[in-house]
Amino acid sequence: MTPTPDPKVVAKALAELAEAVKHVISQGRELFLSDSSEAELLYLASCQVIIRLQAMLEDLPAETVARCTDLPLAEVRGMRNRMAHGYLDIDKSMLWETMSGEVIPLIENILGKIED
Template structure:
């Protein structure tokens, strides 16, 4: 794994970790606190950007990632936000992002090791 890909995977890990933290606040917090709902929406936009940085070749090697759905959600949040379905946003935050994080945990661990190893090299 090259350093650039490793770095982008670490960014993706940070985004998915933040989404998990928002999910732990619960649906009630999402519904009651506009800051929580906006943070969830922002992190889904950030998730798309993180995946885009990894590039089309990386995405092609991960056909299990529902790239078109993720990108479509990002477009809806960014451009057609009046039609956002909070149930869908919450399902992504609570379940789908967690599933993606688990699916990539080995690759993320390798990325962290790669970057840590490079820091050790004089």
């Protein structure tokens, strides 16, 4: 059995992930939704954010996860599964809305629960 990482290590990784999200968002919706090669990179980065976020959630101690019952953790897992398995029907505008409006608040909420 793999030992559970220190919550502070997970918190640091989550903070770094939040910076990646901020970078994607800073590029703007128009570029994100375009058909350019830059848009493809932003899309792939966004998929990786969701995949990594789920992995980090799995690394949290059970007592921290127990404090997260008000968070959409099952939805993160479901979205991660769709992205990790390479499904081609990911709606880019939905992904943009998730990245631009939901991921940072979710990470901040998780970080607050780690600190509790």
